[in-house]
Structure formats: structure tokens, C-alpha cells
Amino acid sequence: MRRRLRLRRDASLTLLLGTALGLLLYAQRDGGAPTTSVPQVRGRAAPRPTLGPRTFQVPDVAAAPPAYEGDTPAPPTPTGPFDFGSYLRAKDQRRFPLLINQPHKCRGDGRPGGRPDLLIAVKSVAADFERRQAVRQTWGAEGRVQGALVRRVFLVGVPRGEGTDGTDTVGVGIRTHWRDLLHAESRAYSDILLWAFDDTFFNLTLKEIHFLAWASAFCPDVRFVFKGDADVFVHVGNLLEFLALRDPGQDLLAGDVIVQARPIRARASKYYIPEGVYGLPAYPAYAGGGGFVVSGATLRRLVGACAQVELFPIDDVFLGMCLQRLRLTPEPHPAFRTFGISQPSAAPHLRTFDPCFYRELVVVHGLSAADIWLMWRLLHGPHGPACAHPQPVAAGPFQWDS
Secondary structure, eight states, X not given: XXXXXXXHHHHHHHHHHHHHHHHHHHHHHHHHSOOOSOOOOXXXXXXXXXXXXXXXXXXXXXXXXXXXXXXXXXXXXOSSSOOHHHHHHHTTOOOOOEEEOOTTTTSOOSSXXXXXXXXEEEEOOTTOHHXXXXXXXXXXXXXXXXXXXXXXXEEEEEOTTBOTTSOBSSOOSGGGGHHHHHHHHHHHHSOEEEEEEEOOGGGHHHHHHHHHHHHHHHOTTOSEEXXXXXXXXXXXXXXXXXXXXXXXXXXXXXXXXXXXXXXXXXXXXXXXXXXXXXOSSSOOOEEEEEEEEEEHHHHHHHHHHHHHSOOOSSHHHHHHHHHHHTTOOOEEOTTEETTOOOOOTTOTTSOTTSHHHXXXXXXXXXXXXXXXXXXXXXXXXXXXXXXXXXXXXXXXXXXXXX
């Protein structure tokens, strides 16, 4: 009897130890196994080939799509967690007064058929005069470029924390005179558009819809519009050569296209979007907000479509939603680099700021004002490097000369 009890106890102990060992091995395997989900790399998508465009294939349905990581420059960004309660209460407010207008911007230059061929619209903030000057003096210069008439506007809102009546609610000093300074800048350059909404990161969507309405009203005959950030370098000659083959009366929105990006659900991220605001697992296809080009026909259609789409706090994703409503797909172009330039293994001797990188591109994002000015001089100066002579942009994947 004692022997039977001892054997039963030993068997129970052996079974218990075996179970504990199995659980331990299982936990170690799960902890050390590599994840099968798509890695969250900066740029919202898997790394693209160095010498070609971003890979736009839709991922396997079993894998999570890449997470949205915006390419909008740091200012203006929220300083803390976004107040979605306030946003949801005010999100249906779509109409804000235009405080500074440029009603004659698109009246041409006096020549027959003098409507603008290209309108450049640059997102800016009131304090960023240095970047506006860099754009004015380089790629955003107005006038005739390769025979095409180019015009320019900067899109600005009210500095955060300051009343729309011109008062300063947060301090004194030069910030008190922000409107006077913008009016003086507008008189000098005739390129400032100022609306009476707070210029915050999540109000970039308001900047989008107000610009679309303005362009439709004051530039109804514009052939193409380039819209981008103030920290991009644009090779306008290459852009115009690309557009020379396109019909402004047909639909077009081309840029650095992102597909199957998923919303960020982490509250610590500035791109955090709760499921109550957007419940689908992935965003529609959209062009990175750093810089894209749109035809006049598509711009006019977007005005109506965006008026029917509920406002969304990320501007480039919102525009993708408007395109989806129109059943239009943005066109990917390898020369739009809204995530900057990565050094190719095929050219290890080149630095990423070498003008050889910029010669065949259209848009490069993430440059300082000094970098923009210097690259413009390197590419367009009379004694620039041999590789920096302007060349037509390749229709296919980005290619390097030997």
C-alpha cells in the first residue's frame, strides 16, 4: 500500500515537472521568435530599393500593413497628446475667413494665353520667413521657366495661441506684430495666403481644403498645381518636362504614393488615430504630403469631393480619401522622394548631398533653407559640376549614369 502511494506521488510529481518544463520552453520560444508582422520603419512602408521607386505591392493579407509615419516637417507639431475631444467637437467647422488674399495671382503675364502653366503652393507657418525666402530665390521663383509660366503662393494660418483678431494671447514682443509682418511680406512679394484658423499640425487638413477652394475660385484655368512643404527641393525643369506629356484636362495626381498604410494606435505617437475616429485597418492610397503635382481638372474635382468627405486630422491621408471618393488612384513617380535620399550601394563614392543625386529627381524632402539654396546653385550655376547639367527626368525607375 505504501509503495503504491509512493509510486502515485512520484508519477504526479513527474507530470507536474514535465508540464512546467513544457510551459517554460514554449515561453522561451515565443519570446525569441522573430515577428512575422511588417516592421514599422520610418516612412510608413517597407524599405524601397535604392535605385528604383518605392515598392507599392499590397502586402499579404496575413501580414499587417506598414504603419503611418508622416513626412510633414516638425513645425508645427503638437507638444503633447492630441485632444481628440476638442477636435471631434470642432471638426465640422470648415469655413474660415481669408485674411490675406492674392486675387490677381493667376491673371497671367500679359502674353497671349498667359494663364499659369504651374502654380506652386507651399505650406508654411508665419514665423518661417527664412524658408519662404529660400523658396522664392531658388526653385519657387516666379516667371517663365522653359517657356512655362510659373506662379507661387504660401499657405499660412494664424500662429497657435494668438487670436484671429491680431492680439497675442501668450506673450509680448515681436509675436504681437505677426500680422503686420505678414501684411508687409505680402505687399513685398504678393504670395501670402492667410486664413483665420490656428496653424497646427492637425489643421493642415483645413489648409488643404481652403487652398483647393481658393485655387478653384482664383485660378480656374491653371494647368497644373504643385503642392508641397517648405523644406523640399524641387527640380522645376524636370517637373515641367514630366508635365509636358500630360493633358491638364485629364485626371492626374502624381507623387510618392503610399499604399496599405495602417493607422497608428499608440497614444504616444503624434500620428495617433483612435479607432473611434478611423476604424478601418488601413488607409486608402495617398501621395506623401511633402510634394505632389495635380492637374487642373483633378484639382477642380477634388473641391467637390473633399466637401463630401468627413475631415480627417492627417492632410495627405485625407486627400487620399477624397481621391478614393472620385475613384481615382494616385500615380507613383520614382523621382518624388518625400523621404529623402538613401545612398545607393552602386555609388558609394557619392554623398547624399551631391548634386548628382538631384539631377534627375523632381522632389527631395527634408532640406534646410541653406541646403536648398546651395543645391540650387550647384545645379543651376554657370560653373556647376559636370554631372549637374539639367537632364530630362527618366520616365522609368531612377537610373544612375556610369
